[in-house]
Amino acid sequence: MKFNTLKPQLSEILTDKDRSIEIRLEEICKLLKKEIAHYDWVGFYFKNGDKAELKLGPYVGAPTDHTIIPFGSGICGQVAVSNQNFVVPDVAAQDNYIACSINVKSEIVIPIFVKGENVGQIDIDSNTPDPFKEEDERFLEWINTQVAEILD
Template identity: 70%
Template sequence: MPLTTLKPQVETILSNSKNTVDDRLLAVCELLEAQVPYYNWVGFYFKNGDKNELKLGPYVGAPTDHTIIPFGKGICGQVAVSNKNFVVPDVTAQDNYIACSITVKAEIVIPIFVNGENIGQIDIDSNTPDPFTEADERFLEFVCAKVSEIL
């Protein structure tokens, strides 16, 4: 299924102001994990107040010990500093990778900007080697832009 077919569902979930922001973010995670076969862990990390660290927000997938990630550490921590997308086709080739599970083969992290400031990110792990394409990047940028509108 083309990722673009999920855009209306993402917009519907995020525009439902009857639900809390966390409930809407969790629903987006559930949608992406259920509809994209190679999205095995989907979650959001957000800047933890004034600290130079990320705090885990809503997610679906295996539990993780990585509820706090210092800026610069791991893929997520690097995106918090670089403000750029990070696509990792093979996590074993990354020196600064924080292993969440031995089954994870690839990761994609896309920052979320509010008023030009990087306030968080969507993080997706895949148990499939090198699954992410430019289509994933563009789609997840769309998701992050829509998420930024409700934060």
């Protein structure tokens, strides 16, 4: 599977201490969008200080107006509250969905934990209906474990 072939490149990006964390996260977004056909928008959201909201971090894809997302709102806001992965095969079927683009058909959001605290998430939008499989979840969990290490 392509995911395993990307792990060495991702590890190299993440362990490059000559670059800021923000640059490293942006490089991850670029690599994922370039190499995985159904990853059309790739970004990170992080808890915004002590506020009950997420703030957009590095991302690659179409610009979004959703730079701040209240906890509980949309898929990302729900993950901030539930601490659970959220895979959405069809965004049109979701009641609590914040549309970033009319082209988006599906979404996957995986939380990032540092010392047991949900500090953020990786968010992937796809213009393809129902493309996300268990392998995507496991791969993104692996990425978030690595990201958590550089955030700690």
